[in-house]
Structure formats: structure tokens, C-alpha cells
Amino acid sequence: MTTLLLLPVLAPSVAAALTALLGWRPVTAWGIVLAAACELACGIILGVRGVSHPYLGPGHLLRADALSVTMLIVVGSVGVLTSWASIGYLATELDRGHTTAGGATQYGALFATFLAAVTLAVLANNLGIVWVAIEATTVATAFLVGHRRTRAALEATWKYVIICSTGISLAFLGTVLLYFASRHAGGGASALDFDVLLANAGGLDPAVTRMAAGLLLIGYGAKAGLVPFHTWLADAHSQAPAPVSGLMSGVLLAVAFASLLRVKAIVDIALGPGFLRHGLLVVGLLTLLVSSGLLVVQRDLKRMLAYSSMENMGIIAIAAAAGTQLAIAALLLHVLAHGIAKSVLFICSGQLQAAHDSTAIEEFTGIVTRSRLLGTSFAVGVFVLLGFPPFAMFASELSIARGLVDAHLAWALGLALLPMLVAFAALAHNASRILLGPADPQSRQIALPATIRGALTAGVLASVALGVSAQPLTHLFRTAATLLGGDG
Amino acid sequence: MTPPSYADLLALAAGGLLLAAVGIVWRRELRSMVQLLAWQGLALAALPIVEGLHQRDGALLAIGAGVVGLRMGLLPWLLGRAVGSQGMDRRESTPVLNTTASLLSVAVLTVMAFAISQPLVDLEPTAATRAVPAAFAVILIAIFVMVVRRRALSQAIGFLMLDNGIAAVAFLTTAGVPTIVELGASLDVLFAVLILGVLTGRVRHLYGDTDLDQLRELRD
Numbered sequence: 001m002t003t004l005l006l007l008p009v010l011a012p013s014v015a016a017a018l019t020a021l022l023g024w025r026p027v028t029a030w031g032i033v034l035a036a037a038c039e040l041a042c043g044i045i046l047g048v049r050g051v052s053h054p055y056l057g058p059g060h061l062l063r064a065d066a067l068s069v070t071m072l073i074v075v076g077s078v079g080v081l082t083s084w085a086s087i088g089y090l091a092t093e094l095d096r097g098h099t100t101a102g103g104a105t106q107y108g109a110l111f112a113t114f115l116a117a118v119t120l121a122v123l124a125n126n127l128g129i130v131w132v133a134i135e136a137t138t139v140a141t142a143f144l145v146g147h148r149r150t151r152a153a154l155e156a157t158w159k160y161v162i163i164c165s166t167g168i169s170l171a172f173l174g175t176v177l178l179y180f181a182s183r184h185a186g187g188g189a190s191a192l193d194f195d196v197l198l199a200n201a202g203g204l205d206p207a208v209t210r211m212a213a214g215l216l217l218i219g220y221g222a223k224a225g226l227v228p229f230h231t232w233l234a235d236a237h238s239q240a241p242a243p244v245s246g247l248m249s250g251v252l253l254a255v256a257f258a259s260l261l262r263v264k265a266i267v268d269i270a271l272g273p274g275f276l277r278h279g280l281l282v283v284g285l286l287t288l289l290v291s292s293g294l295l296v297v298q299r300d301l302k303r304m305l306a307y308s309s310m311e312n313m314g315i316i317a318i319a320a321a322a323g324t325q326l327a328i329a330a331l332l333l334h335v336l337a338h339g340i341a342k343s344v345l346f347i348c349s350g351q352l353q354a355a356h357d358s359t360a361i362e363e364f365t366g367i368v369t370r371s372r373l374l375g376t377s378f379a380v381g382v383f384v385l386l387g388f389p390p391f392a393m394f395a396s397e398l399s400i401a402r403g404l405v406d407a408h409l410a411w412a413l414g415l416a417l418l419p420m421l422v423a424f425a426a427l428a429h430n431a432s433r434i435l436l437g438p439a440d441p442q443s444r445q446i447a448l449p450a451t452i453r454g455a456l457t458a459g460v461l462a463s464v465a466l467g468v469s470a471q472p473l474t475h476l477f478r479t480a481a482t483l484l485g486g487d488g
Numbered sequence: 489m490t491p492p493s494y495a496d497l498l499a500l501a502a503g504g505l506l507l508a509a510v511g512i513v514w515r516r517e518l519r520s521m522v523q524l525l526a527w528q529g530l531a532l533a534a535l536p537i538v539e540g541l542h543q544r545d546g547a548l549l550a551i552g553a554g555v556v557g558l559r560m561g562l563l564p565w566l567l568g569r570a571v572g573s574q575g576m577d578r579r580e581s582t583p584v585l586n587t588t589a590s591l592l593s594v595a596v597l598t599v600m601a602f603a604i605s606q607p608l609v610d611l612e613p614t615a616a617t618r619a620v621p622a623a624f625a626v627i628l629i630a631i632f633v634m635v636v637r638r639r640a641l642s643q644a645i646g647f648l649m650l651d652n653g654i655a656a657v658a659f660l661t662t663a664g665v666p667t668i669v670e671l672g673a674s675l676d677v678l679f680a681v682l683i684l685g686v687l688t689g690r691v692r693h694l695y696g697d698t699d700l701d702q703l704r705e706l707r708d
Contacts, residue, residue, distance in 0.1 A: 126666075126669070128665055128666060128668075128669030128672075128673075129668065129669060129672065131669070131673070132669060132672030132673055132675075132676060133672075135673070135676040135680075136672075136676055136679075138676075138680070139676060139679040139680060139683065142683045142687075143683070146687075146690075149690075151694050151695075151705060152705050152706055154687065154690050154691060154694060155703045155704075155705055155706055156706060157687060158640065158687050158691065158703060159703070159706075161680060161683055161684060161687065162634075162643055162644075162647065162684075165647060165680050166631075166634065166647060166650065169647075169650050169651060169654060172654055172673065173627065173654045173657060175665070176654065176657055176658040176661065176662070176665060177608070177657075177661070179658075179661075179662055179665055180608065180611070180612075180661040180662050181611070183662050184611055184612060189666060190666075192665070192666065192669070205607070205611045207607030207610070207611070208607050208608060208611055210607075211604075211607065211608075234706075234708070235706045238706070239706075294708050297708060298708070303708070
């Protein structure tokens with residue numbers, strides 16, 4: 001059990017060190033894919049063995065429970081897809097002189113460091129260490145966002161570092177205040193451990209916990225792309241290399257939100273479910289409103305995908321506010337399905353960017369006729385996002401809606417439907433043009449590198465499999481939902 | 489005359505923290521802002537040192553020494569290097585608010601800080617927690633600086649001041665977070681400042697100056 005907890009953190013750390021030492025070459029590049037696959041395998045083995053009772057790892061530092069195993073599977077699957085695609089992506093960039101051998105080495109080392117940090121954030125049993133790991137992801141991704149070294153990439157990096165670091169600082173203040181309250185409630189030196197916090201949650205001082213919860217919501221919300229610190233998201237996603245955008249969208253936002261779910265379980269016991277429910281509803285609805293508005297006017301493919309991620313984080317926040325077992329289980333399915341589909345779409349956007357040297361939506365038409373695999377993958381990714389059956393988001397969105405009604409929040413569902421419809425229309429309009437619009441007669445066929453073909457095929461198959469039968473995962477999601485205080 | 493008591497020393501350090509924050513709002517030369525930040529680092533380090541002497545706790549004294557090295561030495565030095573490599577224009581050029589209005593806002597923010605942090609004092613009314621409002625005032629002033637200052641470096645200074653304020657809250661309420669968290673957090677801040685330093689260099693290389701007003705290509 002301990003090995004299964006340590007391996008997911010150690011494997012990407014070793015891959016990062018090897019890449020830094022040996023440079024970007026086939027063996028190190030595949031090493032990163034292997035490390036991500038190892039995380040996925042550990043997640044699946046832990047899930048199959050059953051985690052109905054949380055298991056605390058060495059020195060109570062790490063924990064395996066249904067939520068951390070679920071997130072480990074998310075990190076692993078998105079990690080495999082994006083690291084696999086990175087090989088082909090970097091080969092093209094190197095060919096065209098957009099980056100150097102040193103730049104590729106930096107990319108590989110930072111990519112693997114990010115995977116290690118995000119996995120630590122998922123598995124840590126201590127709210128303080130979760131914070132350290134999440135801030136470390138900012139540090140690791142800063143130069144990944146600015147990898148292309150253009151003016152726009154530099155601007156995006158600056159905004160990303162300043163906004164995320166400031167936002168996450170507020171979460172640190174929240175952590176300090178929660179530590180204060182927990183020490184006061186008898187938590188002792190390990191007062192920030194999740195098991196201790198949960199056990200003492202009933203005795204936390206309400207006034208101090210309220211401040212802490214508000215700060216943690218804003219702070220981790222900043223990393224999760226929620227209003228009001230969302231402004232870094234589209235800039236960073238549009239400027240980062242395509243596989244990194246997929247990784248940030250599928251993993252970073254989700255892991256930051258998962259930390260918030262853990263906080264919510266504690267705060268709900270201390271203050272009752274009303275406090276964070278209202279906070280999450282306000283933040284979630286505003287995020288939906290802002291992102292759907294910006295989706296309509298969007299002319300850039302990668303920014304469009306970024307705002308769609310933000311829209312989905314808004315939906316997830318509202319699902320967390322509902323807080324029923326059904327809604328939380330659906331939320332976790334939504335996170336996994338979104339992560340895989342968004343990685344596929346960002347990998348496609350990277351290939352389109354390479355073919356056209358641009359990310360403007362108007363440049364791309366009729367890609368189905370120009371590359372069957374690219375067109376099919378893009379179509380599947382968009383179908384997942386639009387919530388078409390049989391894909392998983394159809395089931396998750398329906399269940400979230402039912403969860404909201406069960407929680408007597410039908411009014412919130414009503415408010416959320418309008419921006420969701422707007423976002424649906426915007427996405428469907430742009431995607432149908434990109435897929436089926438009349439192809440420019442001068443445009444050539446798009447040839448995909450072998451690794452990109454592999455990653456896209458795997459992503460599409462995973463999306464279909466998850467849609468056709470999420471059955472093997474249902475038990476895991478339900479256990480996680482019960483753990484997080486989901487009732488009913 | 490009696491020697492200053494433990495409570496006096498804590499209040500003095502917290503006052504120094506706040507005074508340095510006000511000074512940073514008042515001054516507009518980047519170099520003196522960085523110097524004030526270093527003094528603020530010293531005032532911050534005084535908190536665990538006073539606490540450590542009071543409780544005869546060697547670990548707290550060691551943390552205090554570490555804070556001096558990091559927040560009075562290394563971080564201001566890194567920022568100072570970025571200032572030194574700037575061209576002639578080392579002043580905050582276009583503040584959104586003038587100095588008088590800024591100082592008035594600082595006064596309002598300080599009063600607000602006392603109101604906000606009341607629950608913390610109520611929970612455990614000790615000499616240390618009574619100084620928490622000053623640390624909260626530093627946090628609010630830091631956010632204010634980040635909002636109204638336009639130079640890239642001023643924003644980095646605001647970020648570090650925010651971090652000093654949060655560290656002060658941690659020292660005053662719980663004598664610091666667990667050591668492993670403290671170490672990790674310090675390392676993260678150090679890396680963030682290193683990255684900001686590299687970025688200011690690149691911004692200057694491309695834009696000629698580090699005025700954030702020029703960073704507005706990306707928008708919807």
C-alpha cells in the first residue's frame with residue numbers, strides 16, 4: 001500500500017531528474033510517459049483493491065482514499081495523453097526552430113516536475129503540504145507557459161505568476177487561520193492533517209473558520225479558474241504549448257478544486273453546509289456567466305477551449321454546492337471526462353496551430369477532409385463537451401441537475417441553464433465550422449506525427465469507453481462522495 | 489526604567505512591520521521601497537525571535553534566523569538586483585493615486601484590519617494575538633499596493649509584502665505553521681521571486697521598460 005502511495009510521486013520526480021541530466025531524448029521523453037502511466041496504474045490498482053477506509057501512508061504524510069485515488073486516475077490519464085503528445089509536439093517545434101535543445105530539456109524537466117507536484121497535492125494528508133504542492137505547480141508551469149518566448153507568451157507568464165501566486169497566498173492565510181482554529185480545538189502539532197481536522201471539525205471556532213473558509217475558497221478558486229481571480233486562465237492556456245494547456249486544463253484546475261472539496265467537508269461540519277454552499281453557488285454562477293459571455297465573442301481556438309474549461313469549472317462548483325452524494329459522484333465523473341476530452345482538443349489545437357501558424361478560428365475550416373484522425377478526434381472532444389450521449393458528460397450533467405433539484409436548489413439550476421445554453425451554442429457554432437466548413441482549396445492535408453496519432457487515438461477510445469460504461473468507476477465515485485459528506 | 493516586556497517587544501515588532509508597509513506606500517523610488525522591504529523582513533523575524541526568547545524555544549530562534557536570511561537578505565537582494573539592472577527611470581512613474589490619497593487609503597485599510605481580525609483576538613486574547621490586526625493591515629496594504637502600482641517591480645514588492653503579512657499572522661497566532669510547511673512555503677516564495685526576476689529581465693528586453701501598462705496585448 002505504501003509503495004502504491006510513494007511510487008506516483010517518485011516516478012515523475014525521477015523522470016524530471018533524468019530529463020534534466022540527460023537532456024530531451026527519446027529515452028527521457030518516454031520516461032515521462034512511463035511515469036504518468038505508472039501513476040495511472042497505481043490509481044487503478046488502489047481503486048480495484050478498494051479504499052472504503054482511508055489509508056494513511058508513511059508518517060501520516062500521504063493518504064489514499066476514494067477522492068485521492070479518483071484524482072490520481074485523472075492525473076494519470078491526462079498525464080499519459082499530454083506527455084505522449086509532447087513528443088510529437090516538441091519534434092515539430094525543434095524542426096521549425098521555434099525552440100532549442102535546451103528549451104526542449106527545460107520543457108521535459110518542468111513537465112515531469114509539474115506531474116510530481118500535482119500528484120503530491122492529490123495524495124498529501126496535510127492541508128499545508130497541499131498548499132505547498134499547489135504553489136509548486138505555479139512555479140513549475142511558469143516557464144512552460146512562457147516556453148515560446150514571444151511577447152504574448154511573456155505577458156501571459158507574468159500575469160499567470162502574479163495572479164496565481166497572489167490568489168494562492170490568500171489560501172495560505174486561510175490555511176494559517178484554520179491551523180489556529182484547529183490548534184485551539186485540540187489538534188496539536190498535526191492540526192493541519194486532514195484526519196485530525198475532520199475529527200476536530202465540530203470544535204472549530206465558527207468566526208475564525210468562516211474567515212478561513214472564505215479565504216480558501218477565493219485562493220484555491222484562483223487556481224481552479226473561478227471568478228474573481230480567473231483572468232490568468234485564458235492568457236496562460238492560449239500561450240502555453242498545446243499539451244501543457246491540456247495538462248493545465250484537465251489536471252491543474254481539477255486538483256485545485258479537489259483541495260477545495262476537502263476543505264468543504266471540514267467546513268461543513270464546523271459551520272453547517274450553508275456557508276460554503278452559498279459561496280460556491282455565487283462563485284460558480286458568476287464563473288458560468290463570465291465564461292459563456294466570453295465564449296460567444298471568442299475568435300481564438302485555444303482561448304475558446306480555455307473559456308470552455310472555465311465554464312466546466314463553474315458547473316463543477318455548482319455541483320459541489322448541491323453537495324448530495326449523486327451530485328458529488330457526478331462531479332468527479334465530469335472532471336475525468338472533461339480532462340480527457342480537453343486534452344484531446346488541446347492536442348488537436350496544437351496540430352492546427354502548427355499547420356497554420358495561427359490559432360485564429362477563422363483560419364480553420366473543413367479539417368475532417370484534411371486529416372481524418374484529427375477531424376474525428378476534434379469531433380469526439382467537442383461532442384463530449386457539448387454533453388451529447390453516449391459520452392460521459394451527458395450522464396454527469398444530468399446527474400448534477402438532479403442533484404441540484406434534490407438539494408432544493410432548482411432556482412440555481414434555472415440560473416445556470418441560460419449561460420450553459422449560450423456556451424453550448426457558441427461551441428457548437430465554432431466547432432461545426434472548423435469541422436465541416438468548406439475547406440480552403442489551397443489548404444493542404446495535415447500530417448500528424450506518430451506519437452500525436454497514438455495520443456489522439458487513446459484519448460478518443462478512453463472518452464468512448466468512459467461514456468459507454470463508467471460502471472467500474474461508479475463505486476469509487478460514490479465512496480468519494482460519501483467521504484466528502486455527500487448524503488442522500 | 490523597567491526593561492521592555494515581552495508584550496512591548498511583540499507590539500514594537502508588529503508596529504515596525506506596519507510602519508514599513510506605510511513607508512512603501514509613501515516612497516516612490518524603487519530602491520528605497522526595496523530597502524523598506526528588507527526592514528520589514530527584520531521586523532517579521534523579530535516576532536519568532538521574541539517568542540522564542542520568551543518561551544525558551546530554540547527551534548523558534550532558528551526559524552527567526554532563517555527569516556532574517558531569507559526576507560531581510562536574499563529576497564530584497566534579488567529584487568534589488570532587478571532594480572539595479574533597470575535603466576535610468578527607477579521611480580514608480582504613473583501611480584493611479586497620488587501620495588496623499590494613498591496614505592489616506594492606508595489609514596482606512598488599517599482601521600478595517602482591526603475590525604476584520606477581531607474574531608482572532610477574541611478566540612485567544614494573548615499578547616501575540618493582540619498584535620494580529622497590525623499584520624492584517626500589512627496584508628490589506630500589500631493588496632492595495634498591487635492594485636494601484638503599475639511597475640512590474642512594484643507589484644513584485646507588493647507580493648512579497650503580502651507574504652510578509654501572512655507569515656506575521658502565522659507567527660502571531662500559532663507561533664508559525666509546522667516546520668515542513670514553513671520550509672516548503674519559503675521555498676515556493678523564493679522560486680516565485682526568482683521567476684519574477686527573470687521575467688522582469690525579459691520584459692525589459694522586449695518592451696524596454698517594465699511598465700505593466702504595456703502588457704496589454706492579450707485581452708478579449
